[in-house]
Amino acid sequence: MQKYDFFAIFAKYLPNVFGHNTTEYRQIIQLENMNYLFLAEGFEIVEAMAPADMISRAGIPLTTVSISQERLVSSSHGIQVYADIVWDEFKSGIAVEELRADDILIFPGGMPGSVNLAEKTELMDILQKHIGRGGKVAAICAAQ
Numbered sequence: 140m141q142k143y144d145f146f147a148i149f150a151k152y153l154p155n156v157f158g159h160n161t162t163e164y165r166q167i168i169q170l171e172n173m174n175y176l177f178l179a180e181g182f183e184i185v186e187a188m189a190p191a192d193m194i195s196r197a198g199i200p201l202t203t204v205s206i207s208q209e210r211l212v213s214s215s216h217g218i219q220v221y222a223d224i225v226w227d228e229f230k231s232g233i234a235v236e237e238l239r240a241d242d243i244l245i246f247p248g249g250m251p252g253s254v255n256l257a258e259k260t261e262l263m264d265i266l267q268k269h270i271g272r273g274g275k276v277a278a279i280c281a282a283q
Contacts, residue, residue: 173238174201175229176245178222179256183249184214186279190245204229206259215249230261238265240273248280256282 176191187203194201205212205222213219224232238244244266246256256262270276 172200172241172243174199174243174245176201176203176247177206177256177262178203178212178220178247179206179252179259180213181215181249181255182212182247182252183280184216184218184220186247186249186282187214187220190247190277190279202229206256206262215252226259226261238269238272238274241275242269243275243277244269245277246279246282248278248282250281253281 174194176187178187191201191203202224203220203222205225208225208227210222210225211219212222246253246266266276
């Protein structure tokens with residue numbers, strides 16, 4: 140599996156994200172792509188919200204996905220985040236076969252969030268299929 144240092148990518152292109160010229164940055168993560176950030180109970184807040192913030196500031200599409208049926212997901216320190224969609228909406232809204240290699244699946248670390256992500260068998264199956272097709276994955280810290 141090819142690993143991407145998510146924060147290194149953002150550090151390199153940070154001036155463009157906050158400046159007026161985001162062309163070079165947008166070529167890395169094209170605007171047609173769909174990017175998903177998966178939230179599980181006990182995720183590390185900065186490892187989820189920092190990438191979400193940077194992606195949003197760059198004008199790149201991002202959907203946060205609760206891996207449960209509850210939109211409200213608590214971080215490892217009790218900070219609650221309202222996900223864009225819940226697990227069933229993700230599954231019904233996109234067929235795994237529709238994920239493109241350029242789409243990015245983002246997995247924040249944290250405990251027990253990383254364990255909860257790993258225990259979501261359906262999600263791990265989607266992850267493996269995505270990787271098998273050369274798909275991009277950003278597994279941060281403990282989520283690796």
